[in-house]
Amino acid sequence: MNNPSILYPVFALAAWTGLVLLLIPFVRIRAVRRHEVRGSDFRLGESAAVPDAVRIPNRNFMNLLEVPVLFYVVCLLIYVTVLSSPGAIWLAWTYVGLRVVHSVVHLTYNHVIHRLVLFAVSNGVLTVLWVLAATRLVH
Template sequence: MHSDILRPMVALIAWTLVMLCWMVATRLPAMRAAGLSLGTLVGSKAADADRALPAQVQWKAHNHNHLMEQPTLFYAVCTVLALSGTGDGINAWIAWAYVGLRIAHSLVQALGNRVLPRFVLFALSSLALVALTLHAALAVF
């Protein structure tokens, strides 16, 4: 079985892995510069890293966390659309819009972290997710 909506799902997974690599590539040198060692840290929390590392480094980590939150609903609803045979056409286009908006959100957060553009991108991506959810509901109920 093949559905066009699988492509944006894979694209967002790939983008999440790009953000993971970016986070590691900036965080490890910042930890070294701050005198932190993975070998000596015990049970640290995100707040500890926020206090110890520069904000610009943490923005990548925060965004990676965000890509583990709402997009999980995206993956689930896209799976429903694919399995119900309604993952092509407009639903695939909406899914691509969601992915594009999430990538833009990541770049805004990771590079400058301005709240207003981040909020606008988050709100627009949320509307795309609502549309996909409504279409999935129509398909299965």
């Protein structure tokens, strides 16, 4: 029987991604109301006139749609092939935790080295999750 526990981190990361998505219009509308930008500065995405603080939520959202796609795929693969294990579930939750902390750093004080370390470690965890799935599938 399939263990749905591997899907809980998937829902958690999707929920976090949704929260970051909701932050984008909030930051943009606030910037327009404060006259930091014009609404037309977003006509083609973001113009050069958009301040970094207004760009960052959108960039973070894009980050949450890039590499995490591989996380969603491997978790679904683990679920569908009934390969779920406590180790895989732990790795999945670790990945989600690292991605959330990466987002928090990016959206707050935005220290590049801290973000880089979190990004690299999360990618390492994701790689281990894929290797675990592949080796369990082969055996």
